[in-house]
Amino acid sequence: xxxxxxxxxxxxxxxxxxxxxxxxxxxxxxxxxxxxxxxxxxxxxxxxxxxxxxxxxxxxxxxxxxxxxxxxxxxxxxxxxxxxxxxxxxxxxxxxxxxxxxxxxxxxxxxxxxxxxxxxxxxxxxxxxxxxxxxxxxxxxxxxxxxxxxxxxxxxxxxxxxxxxxxxxxxxxxxxxxxxxxxxxxxxxxxxxxxxxx
Amino acid sequence: xxxxxxxxxxxxxxxxxxxxxxxxxxxxxxxxxxxxxxxxxxxxxxxxxxxxxxxxxxxxxxxxxxxxxxxxxxxxxxxxxxxxxxxxxxxxxxxxxxxxxxxxxxxxxxxxxxxxxxxxxxxxxxxxxxxxxxxxxxxxxx
Numbered sequence: 001x002x003x004x005x006x007x008x009x010x011x012x013x014x015x016x017x018x019x020x021x022x023x024x025x026x027x028x029x030x031x032x033x034x035x036x037x038x039x040x041x042x043x044x045x046x047x048x049x050x051x052x053x054x055x056x057x058x059x060x061x062x063x064x065x066x067x068x069x070x071x072x073x074x075x076x077x078x079x080x081x082x083x084x085x086x087x088x089x090x091x092x093x094x095x096x097x098x099x100x101x102x103x104x105x106x107x108x109x110x111x112x113x114x115x116x117x118x119x120x121x122x123x124x125x126x127x128x129x130x131x132x133x134x135x136x137x138x139x140x141x142x143x144x145x146x147x148x149x150x151x152x153x154x155x156x157x158x159x160x161x162x163x164x165x166x167x168x169x170x171x172x173x174x175x176x177x178x179x180x181x182x183x184x185x186x187x188x189x190x191x192x193x194x195x196x197x198x
Numbered sequence: 199x200x201x202x203x204x205x206x207x208x209x210x211x212x213x214x215x216x217x218x219x220x221x222x223x224x225x226x227x228x229x230x231x232x233x234x235x236x237x238x239x240x241x242x243x244x245x246x247x248x249x250x251x252x253x254x255x256x257x258x259x260x261x262x263x264x265x266x267x268x269x270x271x272x273x274x275x276x277x278x279x280x281x282x283x284x285x286x287x288x289x290x291x292x293x294x295x296x297x298x299x300x301x302x303x304x305x306x307x308x309x310x311x312x313x314x315x316x317x318x319x320x321x322x323x324x325x326x327x328x329x330x331x332x333x334x335x336x337x338x339x340x
Binding site: 028031035036039040043044048053056061064065130131134149150152154156159173174177178182184185188 | 225228229261266268279280
């Protein structure tokens with residue numbers, strides 16, 4: 001969505017996030033441009049944390065209303081606007097899990113993927129059951145590990161960007177990624193051996 | 199030079215090396231896909247089985263988490279709600295106060311300070327009254 005020639009001939013689409021944030025404090029169109037840039041990313045993040053589209057839509061709207069309400073307080077202290085938004089999303093998801101009192105499992109029927117990646121031949125290698133088991137195991141990981149996998153594989157962020165969102169150094173992100181894979185492998189092996197025993 | 203062409207012999211075979219390989223592999227996965235990222239054939243050494251298993255797992259995770267599409271109607275509707283919503287409803291109380299004209303802020307400040315001072319004086323007076331009545335009672339009893 002291209003927005004240009006807004007208030008005072010502002011060219012929103014050509015501006016970087018910082019300029020937009022400065023304008024967005026009293027210019028809704030500038031906020032609208034920020035929204036257009038990040039809505040899909042925030043939605044994806046929330047979707048993989050909640051496991052269903054309905055809650056993802058609800059939480060995504062809460063994230064942006066919260067951002068709109070507090071954008072006046074945003075100050076650039078080396079943390080990019082995107083990281084600030086992800087932190088709001090993370091907090092909203094944490095509240096959502098707390099309110100529900102349990103972590104929901106991704107229902108396979110609900111997992112309707114609509115992307116080019118889903119049509120790629122290699123996607124077919126992972127069967128539906130395997131994929132559901134894997135996603136279930138991911139969703140049983142501690143929140144920060146889920147967050148890391150989503151930011152890396154869904155959002156395609158670099159370790160430095162993930163570090164900015166999670167308030168960690170790049171080294172700590174690498175280390176967490178290693179431990180996350182080890183934990184995930186352990187959980188899958190445990191599940192597989194439990195399945196064999198049953 | 200591709201990241202996986204760096205010989206493991208050059209690196210110390212420790213946890214740090216595994217972390218670096220896994221991180222570089224993940225970056226290659228998200229930028230090029232599994233076909234270009236996989237160095238599995240380079241890790242035939244059984245000592246590197248664990249690393250190979252983790253690399254395979256990372257590829258499975260990457261495939262299992264493709265971006266999801268969101269409905270255009272939802273995006274448009276939320277955008278409309280955000281742009282049209284009443285700003286005053288979404289602003290915090292503190293920000294609303296800060297947005298008031300300076301004279302109004304000054305008047306509110308003076309009013310608030312006067313009210314606080316009044317409450318403090320009243321509270322102090324009632325404490326003194328209680329103390330006085332006690333003292334008076336003791337004097338009468340004596």
